Amino acid sequence: MSPARVAPGANPLRVADDKRLPRIAGPSVLVLFGVTGDLACKKLLPAIYDLANRGLLPSGFSLVGFARRDWDGQDFEEQVRSAVEAHCRTPFVPEVWTQLRQGIRFVAGTFDDPAAFAELSEVLAELDRTRGTGGNRAFYLSIPPRFFAEACQQLQAAGLSTPEEGSWRRVVVEKPFGHDLASARELNRIVEEVFPQDAIFRIDHYLGKETVQNILALRFANQMFEPIWNAHYVDHVQITMAEDIGIGGRAGYYDGVGAARDVIQNHLLQLLALTAMEEPTSFDARALRTEKEKVLAATMLAGPVDEAAVRGQYATGWQGNEEVPAYLDEEGVAEDSVTETYAALKLKVATRRWAGVPFYLRAGKRLAKRVSEIAVVLKRAPHLPFEDTATEELGQNAIVIRVQPDEGVTMRFGSKVPGPQMEVRDVTMDFGYGNAFTESSPEAYERLILDVLLGEPPLFPRHEEVELSWQILDPVTERWAQPGAPAPEQYPAGSWGPRSSNDMMARDGRSWRLP
Incomplete structure (x- = not known):
């Protein structure tokens, strides 16, 4: 069977099935x-x-x-x-x-x-x-x-x-594409001396996940979302990648790298870019990358490092029914290591769409549960014509894109409680991939390997994106490496991270979601 080619102008993000044009790799x-x-x-x-x-x-x-x-x-x-x-x-x-x-x-x-x-x-x-x-x-x-x-x-x-x-x-x-901006540029130089730019595919497996790709469909295929996807209606955005496991046998890699370099620089900043980008003119690689690069170029810490960045290390604690060791007690970890297993940042995107809207990013190991999500939290309604007691449990509306493990989208809004009185409480409306589609989602690496063989690069970050991401993170890691920088705060394994992370949110009158 000869390999099928994607028709000119077709959406390269389309996943093939027996009713549509198959994307079959050619001889390779x-x-x-x-x-x-x-x-x-x-x-x-x-x-x-x-x-x-x-x-x-x-x-x-x-x-x-x-x-x-x-x-x-x-x-x-x-x-x-x-x-x-x-x-x-x-x-x-x-x-x-x-x-x-x-x-x-x-x-x-x-x-x-x-x-x-x-x-x-x-x-x-x-x-x-x-x-x-x-x-x-x-x-x-x-x-x-x-x-x-x-x-x-x-x-x-x-x-x-x-x-x-x-x-x-x-x-x-x-990945990792370097450990800072200078090393990333050197790696890019090395690879680009041998292969042309359009032949280099930098893998970020998060971009191959169905739910991550669905951010584009959610935003740009539905009229209901785009009109409110801006600073007029959005209070803040939270992007979380929480793991309930420790470092396992990866001390040789992880110690000295940490959560900020391992996860935030690539996965979470890519999610931020997809969430905050403007609508591309098409879904080809050039158009998608252009809009992501604009967002990353406009993204920066929302304040001094000691106020807008938090780091922590997991201590001993309970993960389910099992007592687990502290990071410093893991095999292969230096006893005086200051490598963070938890990192949280407060960022701002200096564009008209997102002026004044903070983006909070957090990633950590040995947290309460495994979950990755993007929560777009909306502002409160300007006027609530209800008694205070009628809305006692009413929070803010939110659109939550669940990346893993239960892929889907949840919308949180207020609804009347059944009964004779006007009482409003938060309810959720849920879409799950597993319930809506009979075909299971392919693994991210299936999609990405196929795209490499097809020569289709929309899901692969270009070296400009990598370098812009390091420009955002470098001030944080440089400050943490300085003498006298605040040491990573210990947090119990099985919790939701260090208290200083909650304090960072509380200073803004906000709090982290509990997924």
Whole structure:
């Protein structure tokens, strides 16, 4: 079956089904660096299988693993199958696996070994001959950023980064995109010396989530929302990413990085940009990125760092029925670490639409529950013709976009309580993806990997977005690194974070939502 192409002018954010134009990848090879890591095993390899099982990969699609392990092709096949069976979203179908495994290859080597990259070149040439992959190759760097330069330079030296006529070469870069603005610019320079800008796909898996993409549909496909999506009606916006787990075995990565760099710089600022952006002229990559960049360029801390930013560390506490250790007691964490496991920021977007509307962002580990959401909280009605006792429990209207785990949208508004008296209370109206649609939502990495193979970049941040995000965060992390900066406040595991975070909201006469 030849790959279908998206018609000119069609919406590239459209997800295919049997009633609409399918988005099927063309002949291609995905070369996966870092195949032994958690991300590959738990997300990337299962996503590739799920795409194949959904009929979105061509029969000749091929997967090449590159790692230091002393494996042969059979060892890698077993690794892939084990990861797929443990973590795939769709049912395991032997016939699909048989077709997929025919295109699986493995190259053993390190990033400083030109011979390994020469072997990789031979393997890819063999796949072009036997599988019809047509010289189309995507190189997925699921590796620490310190290896980006060497990997890209070796690809260039082996002639693998330059496409032959009629084919394409692309590179996929996993976050973190640096640890500050200067390092992000250096990483961008390194990658862009080897691959052109339009061939670089920076992965932020949050942008592949159905609910995140639904922000655009919610805002721009419905007349009821856009007229009130501004400072005249919106009191403030809260963007939350709460996790109920600790760092697990990731101390080597997490300690020294922290919640602000790990989550706020990328995921939450991307959510802010989608929430606050103006309507794009179209849904192509250039138009979407232009509007997001305008928002990020206008975003800044809403006050001095010590007033508009809070950090904390989880202490011992109870997560459900289990007593869990403090961050400083986790294996691999330095006993004097000041890495934050909770961060909250108060930001402002200096545009006419959002003048005077604060955006509160928070992210943390070992919080009360796992939830990610965007809450657009509206101003109170200017006049309530009710007795005070009739509206005692009435709060502010809110539109809450639930990103995970229960994807959907909730609207909170006041309604009369049944009975002879006029009594008004808050009620909610709920939309859930699982209830409204029979088809389950694909995993974010399914969508993003398919978009890489199709060469469709709307969901991938450009280097300008990355650098603008670091410009927003750098003043915070620089202040926290200074001698005499307030130390991270301890908060009990299983709570909603440090008291200073609540105090930051209370100074504005507001409070955090309890999801």
